[in-house]
Amino acid sequence: MPTLPTDGTVLPITRWGEPVMHQLCKPVTTFDDQLKKLVADMVATMNAAEGVGLAANQVGVDLQLFVFDCPDADGVRHQGVVCNPTVEVVEGKDRKLDEGDEGCLSLPGAFTKCARPDWARVTGVDENGEPVTFEGNGLLARCLQHETDHTQGTVFGDRLSRKYRKRLFAEAEELAPHYPADWPVSPIYDPENELTDAE
Ligand SMILES: [Zn+2]
Numbered sequence: 578m579p580t581l582p583t584d585g586t587v588l589p590i591t592r593w594g595e596p597v598m599h600q601l602c603k604p605v606t607t608f609d610d611q612l613k614k615l616v617a618d619m620v621a622t623m624n625a626a627e628g629v630g631l632a633a634n635q636v637g638v639d640l641q642l643f644v645f646d647c648p649d650a651d652g653v654r655h656q657g658v659v660c661n662p663t664v665e666v667v668e669g670k671d672r673k674l675d676e677g678d679e680g681c682l683s684l685p686g687a688f689t690k691c692a693r694p695d696w697a698r699v700t701g702v703d704e705n706g707e708p709v710t711f712e713g714n715g716l717l718a719r720c721l722q723h724e725t726d727h728t729q730g731t732v733f734g735d736r737l738s739r740k741y742r743k744r745l746f747a748e749a750e751e752l753a754p755h756y757p758a759d760w761p762v763s764p765i766y767d768p769e770n771e772l773t774d775a776e
Pocket of ligand 1: 727
């Protein structure tokens with residue numbers, strides 16, 4: 578298992594609605610120190626936000642790149658860096674859908690059911706330009722699909738029915754006051770921590 582860098586700086590997370598979140602990102606073509614710094618900063622940001630994956634456009638960078646640190650259905654932890662990802666899922670009669678909850682650090686706090694194939698394989702290159710392949714089931718399958726979607730300018734709200742999308746946005750709006758604009762640089766604001774007598 579590749580080891581993720583630990584020397585990054587936490588960056589603010591870009592939210593849905595910003596143009597960089599909704600456009601096809603540029604392929605990574607230069608594998609230099611600047612890219613490695615970006616990867617380290619993305620890992621630090623993902624960890625600070627307690628996420629299982631983060632794409633470059635979620636820190637405002639227009640590149641096809643994501644990092645992940647996510648368990649599969651057996652609780653086995655997988656982590657890695659993928660530039661220029663392509664995703665494969667099972668199609669046709671062998672396809673099984675996982676109806677689990679999904680959320681996104683760029684729409685913080687809100688979750689809703691989102692049906693996705695329960696297995697996925699992602700192929701690309703790492704931050705050194707070396708070929709990488711990651712595959713698995715459970716939350717890992719969901720994460721690999723979700724992050725590859727980000728590199729293509731798709732957010733999971735785009736994959737929901739109108740009804741579920743509406744519900745998701747309503748939940749996000751309710752939670753928005755808890756998330757400072759530069760979250761996770763500034764922590765979640767939790768008024769309940771200050772009202773100790775509240776139920
Ligand atoms: Zn996301």
